[in-house]
Amino acid sequence: MRIKHPPEETIGRLLAYLRTLLCLQEEGVATVSSQRLAELCQVKSSMVRKDFSYFGEFGTPGVGYNVDEMIRQLRKILKLDKALKAALVGVGNVGRALLLYPGFKEEGLRIVAAFDNDPGKIGQRVNDLVIEDVDALKKRVKQKGIRLGILATPVSEAPNVAERMAKAGLKAILSFAPCQLNMPKGVRVQCVDLAMEMARLVYHL
Secondary structure, eight states: OOOSSOOHHHHHHHHHHHHHHHHHHHTTOOEEOHHHHHHHHTSOHHHHHHHHHTTOOOSBTTTBEEHHHHHHHHHHHTTOSSOEEEEEEOOSHHHHHHHHOGGGGGGTEEEEEEEESOTTTTTOEETTEEOEEGGGHHHHHHHHTOOEEEEOSOTTTHHHHHHHHHHTTOSEEEEOSOSOOOOOTTOEEEEOOHHHHHHHHHHHO
């Protein structure tokens, strides 16, 4: 029986399973065993089965999991089966790269608005989006029904911009600014620190 709130670690692994299954699908693989999926994701096969058990029964004994069906099921579980609208604030090098990245559609994400405070960038077009003044953020969030924000400003501007994003009505923020953001209750923040991840790799070298 599906539980209402599975462990956060399980959700993280489900994302890893989905990514691996998508790679297998690209390779033309039709079915995969829990053992093979576990090896590819570097976890125990019992963990794979336990993670899936939170959401029902999947796979066929002696056969394994149907790759296409598991992708469909995981997309539904992770709420990636419907496009989620996002607003990007900060169209510098990182922000522009995010706007140009084609893989978000596969993950159920669509950036529908982009904002900056630089007069030299406002009005420019990136793909099919025109960069708007950040002062229009609250209006656009309400008009387009946007719930997710992507923060790609310099660190010095991040706290103030994040506060504006929360006041605009965004309920979750993915931040590429490596600093602590104190958000009001009900606004979830996930930080991506590229420099720290690179340093982690350097350590292991």
